[in-house]
Amino acid sequence: MNQPSTLQHHDLLIDGRRIRPSSGQYGVDLDPADETPIAEVALGNQADVDVAVAAARKAFDGWANMRAADRGRILYKFADLVEQHQEELVALESRDAGKPVGAVRRQDLPAVIDTIRYYAGWADKINGQVVPVRPDALTYTRREPMGVVGIIIPWNFPLMIGMWKIAPALACGCTLVVKPAEITPLSMLRAAELALEAGVPPGVFNIVTGKGSVVGEAIVQHAGIDKVTFTGSPSVGRGIMRGAAGNFKRITLELGGKSANLIFADANIDAAVRAAASGIFFNTGQVCSAGSRILVQREAYDEVVDKLANRAKTIRVGSPAAADTHMGPLVSSRQMKTVLDYVDIGKKEGAKLVTGGERLGSKGYFVSPAVFADVKHEMRVSQEEIFGPVASVIPFEDEQDAIRIANGTAYSLAAGVWSANITRVHHVANALKAGTVWINTYGYTDIRLPWGGSGDSGLGREHGDTAIEDFTEPKSIWLSLR
Numbered sequence: 001m002n003q004p005s006t007l008q009h010h011d012l013l014i015d016g017r018r019i020r021p022s023s024g025q026y027g028v029d030l031d032p033a034d035e036t037p038i039a040e041v042a043l044g045n046q047a048d049v050d051v052a053v054a055a056a057r058k059a060f061d062g063w064a065n066m067r068a069a070d071r072g073r074i075l076y077k078f079a080d081l082v083e084q085h086q087e088e089l090v091a092l093e094s095r096d097a098g099k100p101v102g103a104v105r106r107q108d109l110p111a112v113i114d115t116i117r118y119y120a121g122w123a124d125k126i127n128g129q130v131v132p133v134r135p136d137a138l139t140y141t142r143r144e145p146m147g148v149v150g151i152i153i154p155w156n157f158p159l160m161i162g163m164w165k166i167a168p169a170l171a172c173g174c175t176l177v178v179k180p181a182e183i184t185p186l187s188m189l190r191a192a193e194l195a196l197e198a199g200v201p202p203g204v205f206n207i208v209t210g211k212g213s214v215v216g217e218a219i220v221q222h223a224g225i226d227k228v229t230f231t232g233s234p235s236v237g238r239g240i241m242r243g244a245a246g247n248f249k250r251i252t253l254e255l256g257g258k259s260a261n262l263i264f265a266d267a268n269i270d271a272a273v274r275a276a277a278s279g280i281f282f283n284t285g286q287v288c289s290a291g292s293r294i295l296v297q298r299e300a301y302d303e304v305v306d307k308l309a310n311r312a313k314t315i316r317v318g319s320p321a322a323a324d325t326h327m328g329p330l331v332s333s334r335q336m337k338t339v340l341d342y343v344d345i346g347k348k349e350g351a352k353l354v355t356g357g358e359r360l361g362s363k364g365y366f367v368s369p370a371v372f373a374d375v376k377h378e379m380r381v382s383q384e385e386i387f388g389p390v391a392s393v394i395p396f397e398d399e400q401d402a403i404r405i406a407n408g409t410a411y412s413l414a415a416g417v418w419s420a421n422i423t424r425v426h427h428v429a430n431a432l433k434a435g436t437v438w439i440n441t442y443g444y445t446d447i448r449l450p451w452g453g454s455g456d457s458g459l460g461r462e463h464g465d466t467a468i469e470d471f472t473e474p475k476s477i478w479l480s481l482r
């Protein structure tokens with residue numbers, strides 16, 4: 001007989017209650033720092049998604065038609081509760097995703113709280129317009145909530161990226177079926193409980209945990225879901241686009257990146273190298289906008305490679321729970337294997353591995369920060385997203401050459417440019433194919449600014465008022481004045 005497990009059990013959260021998955025099965029959630037089990041998490045399936053969608057549909061009218069200011073008030077309360085439970089959520093997120101506790105405390109949680117408050121403020125400002133068309137009619141528009149929204153979340157910023165979608169959808173009056181990544185579900189399960197405590201009615205915010213190929217697929221195919229918003233890989237994004245065609249779901253896709261960080265010889269090199277290092281090594285490189293291609297003007301190339309490698313060597317890789325850790329493990333053994341495979345590919349392609357790129361220890365998914373020099377634009381390590389702590393440093397000759405290389409991948413999420421020449425930075429920023437360009441800085445995001453890309457980086461934008469438009473449908477109304 002199997003020994004009963006002592007691990008904490010996490011059920012699905014549907015219609016305001018924790019319920020067992022219909023399969024009766026649970027997956028084991030591992031700590032990426034030491035590979036020990038942390039929790040057992042429900043493996044949902046199609047039948048569970050059906051139940052969650054039914055709950056979301058039932059709750060829709062009440063939530064969508066609530067006084068908008070009341071919806072906002074509940075979201076403000078939700079933000080307050082997240083703030084009160086900040087340390088608990090920091091600890092959960094850090095352990096589950098292997099993210100350094102200091103970084104989660106400084107960056108993820110403040111962004112989560114800011115996001116909820118920002119959209120709480122939007123709830124009663126989603127206006128229509130009176131559009132004067134002819135004298136014998138009153139013609140106006142309303143923005144109505146999209147309906148039931150499926151939300152599929154990745155593992156690199158489970159709570160923050162999740163909230164980028166959840167907060168505006170709730171503010172607009174939509175109801176939700178949320179699927180966290182199977183390897184990092186804990187923080188979102190806890191946050192949803194806090195949402196209930198804040199007064200979000202049962203059925204408005206449902207969570208079905210489980211596999212992407214099962215739960216994610218069921219969400220994408222479901223005729224009772226009106227929109228899917230997804231952050232993850234381009235290959236899954238492509239499948240979502242196809243699957244959404246069944247009932248013409250609206251979709252928003254935030255996919256990958258191979259962002260170029262351009263350093264001209266006249267830049268403040270020390271500042272550029274500092275930002276370039278955090279641009280690629282922050283969150284162990286598992287960032288969609290990671291500056292994974294560092295393009296350096298020939299005259300400054302050797303200096304940048306040297307300084308970057310020295311910086312990489314000083315990065316403290318270690319336990320996410322330690323306050324002085326700069327870089328934690330990769331999130332999973334699969335992700336570690338991908339990264340180590342790319343290090344081999346880069347070496348075989350003839351790039352020069354200046355430092356790092358090795359597994360550290362035998363427990364946990366730690367890899368030392370890697371810098372490749374002499375990378376050619378055509379190499380796979382320059383074209384393909386690695387999603388790990390691997391910098392490819394590529395030389396360029398002049399502005400035109402830099403723009404050609406920067407724009408020469410399938411991606412277009414973000415880019416950076418470093419130079420003291422004000423005309424040049426504007427010119428280059430305009431020419432770069434990217435949803436976000438940082439000038440003499442790198443990596444900032446804010447919920448008030450549009451976020452997203454095109455091509456393999458996705459479809460549509462999140463954040464700001466774009467998200468409000470995205471979770472609502474306009475309706476035109478004619479009233480006869482005759």
Ligand code: NAD
Binds near residue numbers: 179210212236288
């Ligand atoms: P992934 O696409 O495998 O998984 C993302 C989410 O999709 C998970 O919740 C997963 O369970 C689910 N999923 C998997 N298969 C599915 C399917 N067939 N149908 C529906 N859902 C499915 O991606 P990943 O490997 O977990 O994350 C890394 C990728 O995400 C990288 O390519 C990265 O660039 C991208 N990403 C992009 C952004 C952004 O803002 N653009 C942010 C974070 C990550």
